[in-house]
Amino acid sequence: MSEETPVSLRIVRAVATREGIDPAELRPPLHDVVDTDALEALFADPERAGTVEFTYRGYDVAVERSGDVRVTDADLASNVTTSPSSSPSQDVVEN
Template sequence: MRYVREQDASPSVAVIQAVSSCEDVHESELPPLHETIDTDALDALFTNWPNQSPQLDGHVRFQYCEYTVHVHSDGYLILETE
């Protein structure tokens, strides 16, 4: 599944939103993301500069729930089932 992060949503919030949508469950039913990845570090990697360009060009990949999650600097998330 390809998911586009809303401009005002942090990457960590977007991951939760995307997985809850795929699983068709409320976000509160998912395990805490911070037990899988440092959410502050994830958000800091892809925080935009004042001109809205990303600080880093690239992506991060990690496992969460039953998915391999790819968070890209361009605002896209990709969820792959294992």
């Protein structure tokens, strides 16, 4: 994943897209909610497996070992997924 968009940036973009705002407008910033350096380190190691899940701005965020980022609004059961290797579509925010 070294040449791909950082996981933390994909999370911020996915949440901002859900809310229809610029990523810079998100409050609190992601780094106030989760240790973004640790998050990046977890996904930089190809030997690690698993999923990281946390809540941010009322969304359930899940980051899969593949690098896919899933943002779910539990109340509406709607999702936005980003994938480091796919092109933008209706469900994919960015690659």
